[in-house]
Amino acid sequence: MPEATAPAPGKKPIVPFLALPSDPGEKPYLTGSRCTNCGASYLGTRMACSKCFSTEAMEPVKLSDRGELHVFSIVHQSAPGVPTPYVAAIVDLPEGVSVRCNIAGVGADPKDLKFGMPVQMVTEAIRKDRDGNDVIAFSFKPV
Numbered sequence: 629m630p631e632a633t634a635p636a637p638g639k640k641p642i643v644p645f646l647a648l649p650s651d652p653g654e655k656p657y658l659t660g661s662r663c664t665n666c667g668a669s670y671l672g673t674r675m676a677c678s679k680c681f682s683t684e685a686m687e688p689v690k691l692s693d694r695g696e697l698h699v700f701s702i703v704h705q706s707a708p709g710v711p712t713p714y715v716a717a718i719v720d721l722p723e724g725v726s727v728r729c730n731i732a733g734v735g736a737d738p739k740d741l742k743f744g745m746p747v748q749m750v751t752e753a754i755r756k757d758r759d760g761n762d763v764i765a766f767s768f769k770p771v
């Protein structure tokens with residue numbers, strides 16, 4: 629298993645399944661779980677497999693940073709303080725994992741987006757937490 633390296637100092641992932649390696653040569657990546665019984669993969673940590681119902685055979689995996697845009701929606705109204713419009717999407721990774729995310733690097737225009745288009749994960753600091761750490765979020769952008 630790719631043992632998660634120590635997180636980069638001063639940075640906090642916005643979700644527990646975003647790994648932020650301290651080694652500058654290693655890019656951030658999403659972590660998942662793979663069933664060693666049937667091979668099914670999931671985003672984040674899983675205690676059991678929902679395909680074969682095995683409860684003993686999950687192993688951590690490093691997920692691909694590239695995938696395909698499965699579906700998207702242009703969001704025009706959101707919570708106070710959240711800039712709109714933005715593109716909410718589901719990206720499919722080659723491991724068979726689907727990731728809910730935003731699409732970066734495009735205007736919020738359906739003309740810029742195509743189902744099945746290749747996308748790549750990117751990260752950015754979106755704010756500081758109470759301790760002064762950068763809070764790092766991920767999104768996907770067209771390749």
Ligand SMILES: [Zn+2]
Pocket residue numbers: 663664665666667668677678679680681682
């Ligand atoms: Zn399984």
